[in-house]
Structure formats: structure tokens, C-alpha cells
Amino acid sequence: METPASPPTAAPPLILVHRGRVRAVPGVAPDETLLAVLRQRLGLTGVKEGCAAGDCGACTVAVADEAPDGTLRWRALNSCIRLARSVHGCAVWTAQDLTADPLLPGDGALHPVQQALVTHHGSQCGFCTPGIVMSLFVLDQQRPDGAPVTREQALRALSGNLCRCTGYRPILEAAQALSAQPPARADAARLRALLRQAAAIAGDDAAEHGEEAPAYLAPRTLAALLRARRRWPQAVLVAGGTDAVLQLTQQRRRWAQVLDVSRCAELARVLTVADETGAGRLLRIGAAATLHEAFAALQAHWPALAPYWERFAGQPIRHGGTLGGNVANGSPIGDSMPVLIALQARVALAAEGRAPRRLALEDFYLGYRRTALAPDEVLAWIEAPLPAPGEPPPRVAAHKLSKRFEDDISAVSLAIAWRLDEAGRVAHVRIGAGGVAAVPARARAAEAALLGQPWGEAAVRAAMAALQREFEPLSDGRASAAYRRAMLASLLWRTWLAHGGQPDGPSIRLDEPHAAERLLAATEVRP
Amino acid sequence: MNAPLAALPRKALAESACGASPVHESAVAHVTGQARYVDDIPAPAGTLHAAPVLSPLAHGRLLGLDASEALVLPGVRAVVTAADIPGDRWLASFAHDEPILALDEVFYAGQVVALVVAEDERTARAAAACVRLALEPLPAVLDVEQAHAQGHYVLPPVHLCRGDAAAALAQAPHRLRGRFRAGGQEHYYLETQVALAIPHEQDEWTILSSTQHPGEVQHWVAHALALASHRVRVQCRRMGGGFxxxxxxxxxxxxxxxxxxxxxxxxxxxRLGRDDDMRITGKRHPFSYSYDVGFDAEGRLLALDLTMLVDCGFSADLSGPVADRAIFHADNAYFIPHVALHSYRCRTHRQSFTAFRGFGGPQGMLAIETILGDVARHLGLDPLEVRRRNLYDERPCPAWTAPLPPGAHPLPARRDTTPYQMRVEDNVLPALLPALAQRCRWHERRAAVAAFNAASPVIQRGLAITPVKFGISFTATQFNQAGALVHIYTDGSVLVHHGGTEMGQGLHTKVLQIVADELGVPLERVRIAASDTAAIPNASATAASSGTDLNGRAAQRAAAKVREQLAAFVAGLDGCGAGEVRFAGGWVSSPARRRAFDEVVREAYAHRIPLWAEGFYRTPKIHYDKATLTGRPFYYFAYGAACTEVAIxxxxxxxxxxxxxxxxxxxRSLNPALDIGQIEGGFVQGMGWLTTEELVWDEQGRLWTTGASTYKIPTAGDLPLRFRVELWPQPNREDNVFGSKAVGEPPFMLALSVWEAVRDAVASARRRAGLPADGPLPLDAPATPERIWRACHAA
Structure with missing residues (x-):
């Protein structure tokens, strides 16, 4: 239910764990962001708005909740595009809270993250600093005792934080300097107790509502979710909200009613299950699993994809966004779909009173940002077949081209999964492409050019030509149509070079981790 | 890694704050979120919020405005248009060519036509989207070449000529002609533009503004409200970036x-949302260049004819001085005997391009560094060697006896004089450049990169060194003045007002160090007040890298004056000369006695000795004739050089x-940690301008890159793995505060080495592909992946 500017109806108080106590914030609208609540209602103006789009990280806060298995889940989230009500019952910290929270050690002194940034001259104008503090604070909460902070970890933790002043060097050094001391962790027992107390007060949003339309629904079970979806089909369906909330902050919309799928237990899980034949296995990623959790699972089965996932947005988006949201959103430049298409993933669409229906991911997309999701349906799972025991797993390669390596949107992406038979012929191949059509697309012509052919230059060149024939990319500010078309071929050629071609010269992709180390080592000039 | 903490001097001298590296005066407030920016300061009860209504057209006639839909929304209070301006409807800018709110014509997509005022920001913005504009489209000029062809300028063209470039080009043994473009740049300060205007009694106003120039805000607001300046007070504690x-x-x-x-x-x-901020506000000027360069077989430049088409956007703003500074830096560090520099200040229907770190200097220097790269490649010479051969030096300039074209300046006697007739007297580059080459192992790495490239079919590498020579001072001489006040309270604590503003660069920290040393008190005894037009009148913008040079000296003089008053008082008590009284470490010592500073202050107060003073500073030696573009516009030059290695x-x-x-x-560094911070930050920002930061407008002239999702400034991951910064160890040869040099802008241009390294790699790729690479390359800035790919493959 979207209206241009009419204020929505009130809702019960928002419950947060904050500075060692449970806090109730009254009058929070369903479409109010966490940033707005923190700054305007709690006076925590240390949280900054830099872009209101989850791209700069100035608004980063730490959020903790208890996972179903009882472990504490720490996340760095972009508060500017996080619905405040989505953290109902969670614990929240801003940079202002680190010297004021009785759950943290140090008795009001600067947290080690803050001290390191001061010591290393890590702030200049200071506006991005509170967000950087919180990204590093979450890193510090998550790292095991005695584990140093590597440059890679620091870069990952800071991948969603822009700084325009420092050039980042002192910030990276401050992060790595944390290695010298143990993590300054929050008191886990007290935090758990507070979270349980908050949960008791927060209650269950899935409880039956009367005739009046509830403003914010966050059902805990799939049954309740599907019932709410059928009953309130006009409610805006939100998971992590990392894209949907842009309608509020960028397009100045208002939402009167929100249906939040992120609390649904069945949808938050990542499982390995038997397929419907019972013979095979599926990796089943719940639509409410965060990108971070989903990528961890995908990466466990297809390690070659790891560098690609590192380039998916910044860490706060990976902590806040969901794979289901990325898939359901259906953007032609969404980064997960080309890979999922190559992995033969399907979506499971659930509705009350019907068995979930399954669609191949490429068939889920009907047109530009249009999907096959019915008004009473919810995207429940994304399922990718796992190799049968004993069967060699397919090779996978995924590529992304953008103006900037980190935290950028693809101009073109290409993912390939293939398997060779004993004779070296292509026995299986799936190719997904992004940025080259109105929808995330499967490259059937290119697949056909490869299938059954000996894996070699001739077949690859034929597939490159087919790829270029089968898509009509557009020009926009990210890239021209001509470049996109040329890159389809380049990326397939790159795949070949890394998997059989290129007898001479080093095979280095500049987007790989440690590319710079390898390149500098290759020409190291010794004194 | 560069600048490990251990390497920074803790204290340069036992008792001196200057030269040490105390942390930013707000560092603790930054990390704890306590540092307040304009939007964080609790606003008075009843504060309303405004949001702008923007023109969707690049050029059009404004026929009417229908706000009825916006006005009926709950919480909306008013819609403000040009009709509500009590004073001049034109902004009090230099050229007086910008309507405050659109009158009967809109000049760019993003121009502010009206404002909606509502009870909260969200309502104001939603209502602004409901205001309907009746616009009739007019033809728009969206390209700088088109503007030039049509003679569509915001200001008249400027030509600076020395010798006879045409004749010298005709005689030159070697000659290259090329064209290329450089894109603009969005500042992307993390804090968007914001102001809080508070009316008081009797038409008195307080404006809290995130501004580098409170004095101009005061002047402009007074002008628009038709008030005398003394009724408007502007304050700025800090900005979340300015640039x-x-x-x-x-x-x-x-x-x-x-x-x-x-x-x-x-x-x-x-408070502007990021998207509106990017649509409304000016950015770095895009440039389009064409050049014709003559040189000898050793790569020495003989003559240069350079045309710079400057995209100024719809109004003049600061485009005149920006384009002038591009002319003043089109030589960078090099002596070019015969020059003809042509600068056209083109009017397009786009945002009015404005000041951005370097202020035209980067664009001027980009031209000559590109040209020298082309020259070296054309001759097959080491590009560093070619650059060294062209540096300003003391050798005689070959005479030119033929008559000169009208208006051309004569050739100087020696190769030490710029085209604008300023002698380069403090050149450290002949020593600095080889020192850097040695530290970065230039020759060995050139060979290693060549060997790598020969064996690498996909990845190609590039290596480049470029120097920087950047003129310090406002070219408009009158701006080179500053004032300060130093107050000592009876408890011995010290408060400093100065005319500069803090945008992260550490100005307040450096002024604090200077004043602490002048008074001989610990840093903790001194605080810097928020910038305030009621304390320091008519202060210049904190710009042109001059913040510390000007305000630091003014504060130093104010502090010295209070100290002298105290010294005279102590001398009177102790029967010694005032010159014998020493201030250090919080103590005041005469030959007779040592007293705590606080005690002296208390006694001085009791004896009715003034405990405050003002300081004023004007930069010496500078003069500049705008008519002939000659003189000494700069007090001194800041120098540097960078070596960058890239892979494509x-x-x-x-x-x-x-x-x-x-x-x-x-x-002599006032604060090495802050200076290194400026150098690193400037380099990375310059790298962004030349690589990932691409402004895109659609065919209708609407900005497409309106946020961080489309406009890509560098991230931590873009930082070069090896990143080493060292400071040149000599003090300023001119008498500048503490012997220091300005550091805000010059390091930005160190990033030209990234550009030249990219072009080096592209040239190598072209050679491998059998494409011509011995002259100008088909590459424009920023060097995005698409542009680099095209440059590697274009015939």
C-alpha cells in the first residue's frame, strides 16, 4: 500500500537493547529508517547520513541478535536503509554508545577501535568516522581471541565505508593494530539476557491481528507469513530492505504497511536437503538468509566463487541484504543471479493453501524488474543442485566488470559452470549473464556452441560469437552497449585462458585477492 | 607502509608543539560521535525544514509554478519563490550572473526554482516532488566544443603568449599534435550541504553553515535579505569535508x-539529500584540450600552443580564477620558451563548475604531463629523463631576435621564468626528482616492467614519475590577508579565533600548535573557537591551501602580542628587560623568577594588563596584473613528485x-602526521578523478551520476598495496609560519603519475597489438575500464 506522502498509522513501541537496558521507542512508523530513529528520536546524532542509499557507510551501526541456535549474531548494518522496525528486539550500538555501554569493557574509556583510529590519525573531517568505528567494532566482536586482523579482513570490514579525506591508509593501519590486543567484547551473558528480556516485551508480530490493518508485520513462521501475505497483499514485501528502502529515501515514497519476511524462521535457514527424486541433494537457501550467510554456503560448495562474492556490495549490505531479496528484486544487474543461473538454481514460490511451486531461475524473470511472483506468493527458497557423491563437481567461473572493484554495480557479469567428459568434451554447461538484457539471462546459444565440443579454443571462440549474437545490451552511465558486448567475449576468453588456454605468461586477474602482491612480486627489484 | 607511527617525531624540540604530530584537535570527538556538524546541533524549537524544487530541464523558459498539490499536504507551511526575495534576486557572486531562485528561465537541470518549507525534512522533500513546473524547452548547449563553436562563454577568453609559438613550432625538429579531454569531479564531501538560518529580534540573524567561507555567506545572505552585514552572523564549527x-x-x-x-x-x-546535492551544486571543471608541441631530439620543449576549453557550466562562479590557475600551471615544473596558452571559458547548460582542490591547477598540469609523456614516447626516451631536461633551471634561454606577435611577452634571459613572468627562485625539483627516482628504483623497475610486459599477453603494466610545482597564494592578491584574536582568560586558558574554517584538514590543530608554542603553554591550555563572522570580519575563504599560512601567522602574531604584553608586565615586576622573559612549558621565566603561566595571567589581570590581542597578516611580495597576466601571483611554490606503478x-x-x-x-612540517594525511588523501582523491570517478549526463543534460551507487570515489581496496610517503626535509625558503609550506592542494596533483602510468601501460598494450603508440594516445580522463580497453584496441 503505497501513497505519495500521507503519514501511515502508528504502531506499538519499537523495542531495542541499548546501553545495557531494554528501551521502548514509541510512535515509530513502519517506513521509518533506523537512522531516523537513532538521530531524531534518540538524539544519537553521531550516526551520520552520507548518502541515504547504503553506499557510503557513514550511517553504519552494530546490531546483535540471537540466532536460532543460540549464538550471538553480530552485524554491521547501514542504518540509513534499514527499517527501524526490522531490528525490533535487537541490540543496537552507535559510535556514541561504545563509551557508554555497561556491557562493554573499559569503563567508559575509548574502545580499542576508537583509540586506534585516534592514535593512527584515522580521522580528518570525521564525518565518515562513526561508521568506520562501527564496521571495525563488529570486526572486533567477531574475531576470535588471539587472531590478528589481516589487511584482507580490514578491507572486507571496511568495504562499505567511504572516506573522502584520508586515503584510507591510516584507517587500515588502525584496523590491523587491533591485532596487538584481545577483542574488547561485549558481555555475552548479559547481552543474551537482555535480548531475551527484549524479545519477551517485543512479543510476536505474527500474532493474530484484528480487523485493523497492522502497520508492520514480521511473522516468525512460514505459515503466518503466507497467511499475512494472502490477507494483506498490498503490504510492501521487504526482506533486508537494502534495495526496497531506496524507494523511501531516494524516491520519497511512504509505506503504510510493511510485510517483513526476515524474521521467518523457515526462510532464514540454509540447509542441504534431498531433491524431489530423493537421489540428489540440493543446497536450499532461505529467502531471508543474509547475503553473507548465503555466500558462505555457496562458497563452501563452489570455492572458486569466493572472490566474486567479495565484490558483491560492501559488508553492511552483505550483512543486511538477503539473497532472496536480490533474486526477487529481479534487477538485470543483480550480481547473484548470473551465478545462480549457471548453478541451475530454482526458486521455490510459496502461497497459503498450495504446495510451493518451483521455477528455474531464468524462467522466474518475465521482463524488466518483473517476475512470476503472484500477489499471494512469497519467494521462499533458492535451491541449487549439489553434485552427487562421487560425481566430479562442475568447474565454475564468475566475472564482474565495474568501474570500481569494490562496492560497485556490474556493467557486465558472466558466470559459467561446466563439466568435461573423459574425452575432454563439454558434457554440461550453463552460462548466466548480467547487464546485457532486461533480465538476468541464461546464454543458451553460447551453451549450445560449447556443449558436446572439445573444450578448446575453437569451441570457446564459437561460444564467444554466440554470446555476442544472443544479447542486445544497452548503453548507460556504467558502460556502452559496444563495450558490454565486447566484454561478453572477453570474459569467456578469460575463462578459457584460466582453464586450459594461455600457455605463456602469468594468469592473473586484477580483481583476484592478492593480485597486487603477485604482480609486485613478479617484478620485485631487489636492492 | 609509509609513515609508521614510530617514524613520526613525537616532539621535534623538547618544548615545541610545532613539528610534533599531536592528533587532530577533534579526533576523540570524531571517533565517539560527539563531534557536531550543522545537522547535529539541536535546532531551536519550532525549526522548520526546507527542500528544493529542481528544474528537470537543462534549458527552458519558466512559465509558471503550481504548488497547490504540495501546499495541501499535512505539515507543509510555505512554498518560496524568487518573488519572496526582499533584496537583489541575483546572488552577490563575483560575476553577479546567478539568480538565487530561477526567474523566468532555467539554465540547467538541477537549478533550484523554489523551496518547500514543512514541519519535517521528509515532508518537505515529498512536497517538493509535488510542485509542478510549467517549462517550455529551449535549445541547450551541453558540450564544451559546441559552446566554443558558438562563442557561448561565461567570461571572455584569455590568451597568455610568450615568444612566438607559431614560428618556433614551424622550426622545431619534432612536432606532435593531440587532443584529449578530462572529466569533471564531484567533491563527494561526506556531509552534504546544509545550513540552519535562525532569525532573531530586530532583523538580526544567525546562520549555521557548513561553509569554507563564512564571510561570503554573511555577505550573500545580507545582500539577499537587503540587510547590512552587521545583522548577519555566520558560524561554522566544522565541515564534514569541503575540498x-x-x-x-x-x-x-x-x-x-x-x-x-x-x-x-x-x-x-x-540539508540537501545526496542526490539533490549532486544535481544542484558545482563540481570540478571538465576540460577539453588541443595542443601543438615542438621539441628537439633530446625531448626539450621548444614551443607549445595549447588551447583549453573550460566547461564552466551555466554561470561564471569562480571559473575565471580557476581557468587562470590552469594557465598558471600549464607549465607545471617545466620551462617552455615559446608558449601560446589559450583559455576559453565556455558556457554550457550544466551545473556551474566551481572550486575543487587544486582549482584548475590539476587540469593545467594534466595537459603538460600528457604532452611530455607523448614527447618521450615519440622519441623513445626515458620519460623521467625528458621531464628532468625540461625542469626550470638557471641556464640561459636561447635568444629570439625575430619580432614578436602583438601582445606576446619577450623571452626571459634564463630558463627560470614562467610564462606569466614569475621567476622560479625556490625550485627543489632538480634535487627532489632524482632523489625520488633513486628511492623508488626507477631504472630497475622500468626494466622489470618492460620485461614483464614482453612476456604477458593479457596484463600490461605501466610506471611513471611526475613532479608537482604548485603556486601558493590566492591569485587575487586582496584575499591574501587574515586576522585572529587570542584571548587569555583569568584561569590561564587560551581561546583563539581565526578566520579559517576546519574541514578536516587539521587547520585548527596547526593553529593550536602555533599559539601554544608562541605562549609557551601546553596544547591542552589552548582551544580554537568555531569560525564566526562576529569574531573575525571579512575573512577570506579557507581555500587555495592557504589556511595555515594566513591564519596561522595571524594567530601567531596575536599570541605574540599578548605574550609581549605579559612579558613587559613581568619585566616591570622583576626589573629586567621584556626580551629576557621566556615563555615555555607553561612557565614564565625571568632572570629573577620562574612563575606558572596561570599565575602571571592572574597577576596581570589584577594589574589591568590586557589579556587579549588581535593579529593580522598579509602575504608579502605578491603582486599580479590581471590585464597582462603577469607578476608574482604566488608567494612560493610547493613541490613534490610521485612514482606510480599500475597494471591493466x-x-x-x-x-x-x-x-x-x-x-x-x-x-618544515608543522605536523608531519597531518601533512602526510593531506598528501595521502590528496593523492587518492586525485587518483579517483583520473580513474573511477566519471560524471555522466544523459542526452537531455540531466546528471545521471547522482549518488554513490553510480559515482565511484576510491574505496580502501583501491589503495595501492605499496604506498610510501616521505617528506622533503628542507624548510620553506620564504618566511612562512614555522618554515612550513601549504599542503592542502599540491598533493592532489601527485596523482598525475597514475594517469601517466596508465598511459604507459596502454602504450605497451598498443605496441603488442601492433597499433601506433609513439605519440598521443586515444585516451580521455577518467581512465575507466571501458576507456582503457578502447585505448588498447582503437586503431
């Missing part, structure tokens, strides 16, 4: 907030900057 983007641009926002506040009779805050992927055009070595001249 030139809050020099004039903050003034617009403050004027809009004030007009809205006057209209509704209540305080009004105007010839399949995709992807770029990674691998390593960077910098040797930079900050004179």
Missing part, C-alpha cells in the same frame, strides 16, 4: 535557508594501482 565544494556553493544553500526562514518567520534548516587488463580495461612512492615538500 572547494563549500567555498561558494555553501552560500547558495545558506541564502535559500535564510529566505525560507524570512518567509515563514521561523528558523529553517536546509587488456581484455577488459580493468586497472589496479599497485604501488606509489611520494616525496613531497611541505617545508
Amino acid at each position: 572547494g565544494g563549500k567555498e561558494t556553493q555553501a552560500g547558495h544553500v545558506a541564502v535559500w535557508a535564510a529566505l525560507a526562514a524570512r518567509r515563514v518567520g521561523a528558523p529553517v534548516k536546509l 587488463d587488456t581484455l577488459t580495461g580493468e586497472l589496479r594501482v599497485l604501488a606509489m612512492d611520494i616525496l613531497h615538500d611541505v617545508g
Whole structure:
């Protein structure tokens, strides 16, 4: 239910764990962001708005909740595009809270993250600093005792934080300097107790509502979710909200009613299950699993994809966004779909009173940002077949081209999964492409050019030509149509070079981790 | 890694704060979120919020405005248009060519036509989207070449000629002609533009503004409200980044907030959303270049004819001095005997391009560094050697006896004089450049890169060294003045007011160090007050890298004056000369006695000795004739050089900057940690301008890159893996505060080495592909992956 500017109806108080106590914030609208609540209602103006789009990280806060298995889940989230009500019952910290929270050690002194940034001259104008503090604070909460902070970890933790002043060097050094001391962790027992107390007060949003339309629904079970979806089909369906909330902050919309799928237990899980034949296995990623959790699972089965996932947005988006949201959103430049298409993933669409229906991911997309999701349906799972025991797993390669390596949107992406038979012929191949059509697309012509052919230059060149024939990319500010078309071929050629071609010269992709180390080592000039 | 903490001097001298590296005076407040920016300061009760209504057209006639739909929304108070301006409807800018709110014509997509005032920001913005504009499209000029062809300028062209470039080009043994373009740059200060306008009794106003130039905000607001300046007080505690983007641009926002506040009779805050900020405000000027260069077989430049088409956008703003500075830096560090520099200040229907770190210097220097790269490649010479051969030096300049074209300046006697007739007297580059080459192992790495490239079919690498020579001072001589006040309270604590503003650069920290040393008290005894027009009148913008040079000296003089008053008092008590009284470490010592500073202050107060003083500073030696473009516009030059190594992927055009070595001249550093911070931050920002930061407008002239999702400034991952910065160890040869040199802008241009390294890699890729690479390359800035890929493959 979207209206241009009419204020929505009130809702019960928002419950947060904050500075060692449970806090109730009254009058929070369903479409109010966490940033707005923190700054305007709690006076925590240390949280900054830099872009209101989850791209700069100035608004980063730490959020903790208890996972179903009882472990504490720490996340760095972009508060500017996080619905405040989505953290109902969670614990929240801003940079202002680190010297004021009785759950943290140090008795009001600067947290080690803050001290390191001061010591290393890590702030200049200071506006991005509170967000950087919180990204590093979450890193510090998550790292095991005695584990140093590597440059890679620091870069990952800071991948969603822009700084325009420092050039980042002192910030990276401050992060790595944390290695010298143990993590300054929050008191886990007290935090758990507070979270349980908050949960008791927060209650269950899935409880039956009367005739009046509830403003914010966050059902805990799939049954309740599907019932709410059928009953309130006009409610805006939100998971992590990392894209949907842009309608509020960028397009100045208002939402009167929100249906939040992120609390649904069945949808938050990542499982390995038997397929419907019972013979095979599926990796089943719940639509409410965060990108971070989903990528961890995908990466466990297809390690070659790891560098690609590192380039998916910044860490706060990976902590806040969901794979289901990325898939359901259906953007032609969404980064997960080309890979999922190559992995033969399907979506499971659930509705009350019907068995979930399954669609191949490429068939889920009907047109530009249009999907096959019915008004009473919810995207429940994304399922990718796992190799049968004993069967060699397919090779996978995924590529992304953008103006900037980190935290950028693809101009073109290409993912390939293939398997060779004993004779070296292509026995299986799936190719997904992004940025080259109105929808995330499967490259059937290119697949056909490869299938059954000996894996070699001739077949690859034929597939490159087919790829270029089968898509009509557009020009926009990210890239021209001509470049996109040329890159389809380049990326397939790159795949070949890394998997059989290129007898001479080093095979280095500049987007790989440690590319710079390898390149500098290759020409190291010794004194 | 560069600048490990251990390497920074803890204290340069036992008792001196200057030369040590105390942390930023707000560092603790930054990390704890306590540091307040304008939007964080609790606003008075009843404060309303404004949001702008923007023109969707690049050029059009404004026929009418229908706000009825917006006005009926709950919480909406008013819609403000040009009709609500009590004073001049044109902004009090230099050229007086910008309407405060659109009158009967709109000049760019993003121009502010009206403001909506509402009870909260969200409502104001939603209502602004409901205001309907009746616009009739007019033809728009969206390209600088088109503007030039049509003679569509904001200011007249400027030509600076010395010798006879045409004749010298005709005689030159070698000659190259080329064209290329450089894109603009969005400041992307993390804090968007914001102002809070508070009306008081009797038409007195307080404006809280995130501005680099409170004095101009005061002047502009007073002008728009038809008030005398003494009724308007402007304050700025800090900005969340400025980079030139809050020099004039903050003034617009403050004027809009004030007009809205006057209209509704209540305080009004105007904070631009990122998208509106990017649509409305000016950016770095895009340039289009064409050049014709003559040189000898050793790569020595003989003559240069350079045309710079400057995209100024719809109004003049600061485009005149920006384009002038591009002329003043089109030589960078090199002597060019015969020059003809042509600068056209083109009017396009786009945002009015404005000040941005370097202020035209980067664009001027980009031209000559590109040309020298082309020259070296054309002759097959070492590009560093070619650059060294062309540096300013003391050798005689060959005479030119033929008559000169009208208006051309004569050739100088020696190769030490710039085209604008200023002698380069403090050149450290002949020593600095070889020192950097040695530290970064230039020759060995050139060979290693060549060997790598020969064996690498996909990845190609590039290596480049470029120097920087950047003139310090406002070219408009009158701006080179500053004032300060130093107050000592009876408890011995010290408060400093100065005319500069803090945008992250550490100005307040450096002034604090200077004053602490002057009074011989610990840093903790001194605080810097928020910038305030009621304390320091008529202060210049904190710009042109001059913040510390000007305000630091003014504060030093104010502190010295109070100290002298105290010294005379102590001398009277102890019967010694005032010159014998020493101030150090919080103690005041005469030959007779040692007293705590606080005690002296208390006694001085009791004896009715003034405990405060003002200081004033004007930069000496500078003069400049705008008519002939000659003189000494700069007090001194700041120098530096950078060596950058890059790798490109010839399949995709992807770029990674691998390593960077910098040797930079900050004179005697007031605060090495802050200076290194400026150098690193400037380099990375310059790297962004030349690589990932691409502004895109659609065919209708609407900006497409309106946020961080489309406009890509560098991230931590773009930082070169090897990143080394060292400071040149000599003090400023001119008498500048502490012997230091300005550091805000010069390091930005160290990033030209990234550009030249990319072009080096592209040339190598072209040679491998059998394409011509011995002259100008088909590459424009920024070097995005798509542009690099095209440059590697274009015939």
C-alpha cells in the first residue's frame, strides 16, 4: 500500500537493547529508517547520513541478535536503509554508545577501535568516522581471541565505508593494530539476557491481528507469513530492505504497511536437503538468509566463487541484504543471479493453501524488474543442485566488470559452470549473464556452441560469437552497449585462458585477492 | 607502509608543539560521535525544514509554478519563490550572473526554482516532488566544443603568449599534435550541504553553515535579505569535508535557508539529500584540450600552443580564477620558451563548475604531463629523463631576435621564468626528482616492467614519475590577508579565533600548535573557537591551501602580542628587560623568577594588563596584473613528485594501482602526521578523478551520476598495496609560519603519475597489438575500464 506522502498509522513501541537496558521507542512508523530513529528520536546524532542509499557507510551501526541456535549474531548494518522496525528486539550500538555501554569493557574509556583510529590519525573531517568505528567494532566482536586482523579482513570490514579525506591508509593501519590486543567484547551473558528480556516485551508480530490493518508485520513462521501475505497483499514485501528502502529515501515514497519476511524462521535457514527424486541433494537457501550467510554456503560448495562474492556490495549490505531479496528484486544487474543461473538454481514460490511451486531461475524473470511472483506468493527458497557423491563437481567461473572493484554495480557479469567428459568434451554447461538484457539471462546459444565440443579454443571462440549474437545490451552511465558486448567475449576468453588456454605468461586477474602482491612480486627489484 | 607511527617525531624540540604530530584537535570527538556538524546541533524549537524544487530541464523558459498539490499536504507551511526575495534576486557572486531562485528561465537541470518549507525534512522533500513546473524547452548547449563553436562563454577568453609559438613550432625538429579531454569531479564531501538560518529580534540573524567561507555567506545572505552585514552572523564549527565544494556553493544553500526562514518567520534548516546535492551544486571543471608541441631530439620543449576549453557550466562562479590557475600551471615544473596558452571559458547548460582542490591547477598540469609523456614516447626516451631536461633551471634561454606577435611577452634571459613572468627562485625539483627516482628504483623497475610486459599477453603494466610545482597564494592578491584574536582568560586558558574554517584538514590543530608554542603553554591550555563572522570580519575563504599560512601567522602574531604584553608586565615586576622573559612549558621565566603561566595571567589581570590581542597578516611580495597576466601571483611554490606503478587488463580495461612512492615538500612540517594525511588523501582523491570517478549526463543534460551507487570515489581496496610517503626535509625558503609550506592542494596533483602510468601501460598494450603508440594516445580522463580497453584496441 503505497501513497505519495500521507503519514501511515502508528504502531506499538519499537523495542531495542541499548546501553545495557531494554528501551521502548514509541510512535515509530513502519517506513521509518533506523537512522531516523537513532538521530531524531534518540538524539544519537553521531550516526551520520552520507548518502541515504547504503553506499557510503557513514550511517553504519552494530546490531546483535540471537540466532536460532543460540549464538550471538553480530552485524554491521547501514542504518540509513534499514527499517527501524526490522531490528525490533535487537541490540543496537552507535559510535556514541561504545563509551557508554555497561556491557562493554573499559569503563567508559575509548574502545580499542576508537583509540586506534585516534592514535593512527584515522580521522580528518570525521564525518565518515562513526561508521568506520562501527564496521571495525563488529570486526572486533567477531574475531576470535588471539587472531590478528589481516589487511584482507580490514578491507572486507571496511568495504562499505567511504572516506573522502584520508586515503584510507591510516584507517587500515588502525584496523590491523587491533591485532596487538584481545577483542574488547561485549558481555555475552548479559547481552543474551537482555535480548531475551527484549524479545519477551517485543512479543510476536505474527500474532493474530484484528480487523485493523497492522502497520508492520514480521511473522516468525512460514505459515503466518503466507497467511499475512494472502490477507494483506498490498503490504510492501521487504526482506533486508537494502534495495526496497531506496524507494523511501531516494524516491520519497511512504509505506503504510510493511510485510517483513526476515524474521521467518523457515526462510532464514540454509540447509542441504534431498531433491524431489530423493537421489540428489540440493543446497536450499532461505529467502531471508543474509547475503553473507548465503555466500558462505555457496562458497563452501563452489570455492572458486569466493572472490566474486567479495565484490558483491560492501559488508553492511552483505550483512543486511538477503539473497532472496536480490533474486526477487529481479534487477538485470543483480550480481547473484548470473551465478545462480549457471548453478541451475530454482526458486521455490510459496502461497497459503498450495504446495510451493518451483521455477528455474531464468524462467522466474518475465521482463524488466518483473517476475512470476503472484500477489499471494512469497519467494521462499533458492535451491541449487549439489553434485552427487562421487560425481566430479562442475568447474565454475564468475566475472564482474565495474568501474570500481569494490562496492560497485556490474556493467557486465558472466558466470559459467561446466563439466568435461573423459574425452575432454563439454558434457554440461550453463552460462548466466548480467547487464546485457532486461533480465538476468541464461546464454543458451553460447551453451549450445560449447556443449558436446572439445573444450578448446575453437569451441570457446564459437561460444564467444554466440554470446555476442544472443544479447542486445544497452548503453548507460556504467558502460556502452559496444563495450558490454565486447566484454561478453572477453570474459569467456578469460575463462578459457584460466582453464586450459594461455600457455605463456602469468594468469592473473586484477580483481583476484592478492593480485597486487603477485604482480609486485613478479617484478620485485631487489636492492 | 609509509609513515609508521614510530617514524613520526613525537616532539621535534623538547618544548615545541610545532613539528610534533599531536592528533587532530577533534579526533576523540570524531571517533565517539560527539563531534557536531550543522545537522547535529539541536535546532531551536519550532525549526522548520526546507527542500528544493529542481528544474528537470537543462534549458527552458519558466512559465509558471503550481504548488497547490504540495501546499495541501499535512505539515507543509510555505512554498518560496524568487518573488519572496526582499533584496537583489541575483546572488552577490563575483560575476553577479546567478539568480538565487530561477526567474523566468532555467539554465540547467538541477537549478533550484523554489523551496518547500514543512514541519519535517521528509515532508518537505515529498512536497517538493509535488510542485509542478510549467517549462517550455529551449535549445541547450551541453558540450564544451559546441559552446566554443558558438562563442557561448561565461567570461571572455584569455590568451597568455610568450615568444612566438607559431614560428618556433614551424622550426622545431619534432612536432606532435593531440587532443584529449578530462572529466569533471564531484567533491563527494561526506556531509552534504546544509545550513540552519535562525532569525532573531530586530532583523538580526544567525546562520549555521557548513561553509569554507563564512564571510561570503554573511555577505550573500545580507545582500539577499537587503540587510547590512552587521545583522548577519555566520558560524561554522566544522565541515564534514569541503575540498572547494563549500567555498561558494555553501552560500547558495545558506541564502535559500535564510529566505525560507524570512518567509515563514521561523528558523529553517536546509540539508540537501545526496542526490539533490549532486544535481544542484558545482563540481570540478571538465576540460577539453588541443595542443601543438615542438621539441628537439633530446625531448626539450621548444614551443607549445595549447588551447583549453573550460566547461564552466551555466554561470561564471569562480571559473575565471580557476581557468587562470590552469594557465598558471600549464607549465607545471617545466620551462617552455615559446608558449601560446589559450583559455576559453565556455558556457554550457550544466551545473556551474566551481572550486575543487587544486582549482584548475590539476587540469593545467594534466595537459603538460600528457604532452611530455607523448614527447618521450615519440622519441623513445626515458620519460623521467625528458621531464628532468625540461625542469626550470638557471641556464640561459636561447635568444629570439625575430619580432614578436602583438601582445606576446619577450623571452626571459634564463630558463627560470614562467610564462606569466614569475621567476622560479625556490625550485627543489632538480634535487627532489632524482632523489625520488633513486628511492623508488626507477631504472630497475622500468626494466622489470618492460620485461614483464614482453612476456604477458593479457596484463600490461605501466610506471611513471611526475613532479608537482604548485603556486601558493590566492591569485587575487586582496584575499591574501587574515586576522585572529587570542584571548587569555583569568584561569590561564587560551581561546583563539581565526578566520579559517576546519574541514578536516587539521587547520585548527596547526593553529593550536602555533599559539601554544608562541605562549609557551601546553596544547591542552589552548582551544580554537568555531569560525564566526562576529569574531573575525571579512575573512577570506579557507581555500587555495592557504589556511595555515594566513591564519596561522595571524594567530601567531596575536599570541605574540599578548605574550609581549605579559612579558613587559613581568619585566616591570622583576626589573629586567621584556626580551629576557621566556615563555615555555607553561612557565614564565625571568632572570629573577620562574612563575606558572596561570599565575602571571592572574597577576596581570589584577594589574589591568590586557589579556587579549588581535593579529593580522598579509602575504608579502605578491603582486599580479590581471590585464597582462603577469607578476608574482604566488608567494612560493610547493613541490613534490610521485612514482606510480599500475597494471591493466587488456581484455577488459580493468586497472589496479599497485604501488606509489611520494616525496613531497611541505617545508618544515608543522605536523608531519597531518601533512602526510593531506598528501595521502590528496593523492587518492586525485587518483579517483583520473580513474573511477566519471560524471555522466544523459542526452537531455540531466546528471545521471547522482549518488554513490553510480559515482565511484576510491574505496580502501583501491589503495595501492605499496604506498610510501616521505617528506622533503628542507624548510620553506620564504618566511612562512614555522618554515612550513601549504599542503592542502599540491598533493592532489601527485596523482598525475597514475594517469601517466596508465598511459604507459596502454602504450605497451598498443605496441603488442601492433597499433601506433609513439605519440598521443586515444585516451580521455577518467581512465575507466571501458576507456582503457578502447585505448588498447582503437586503431
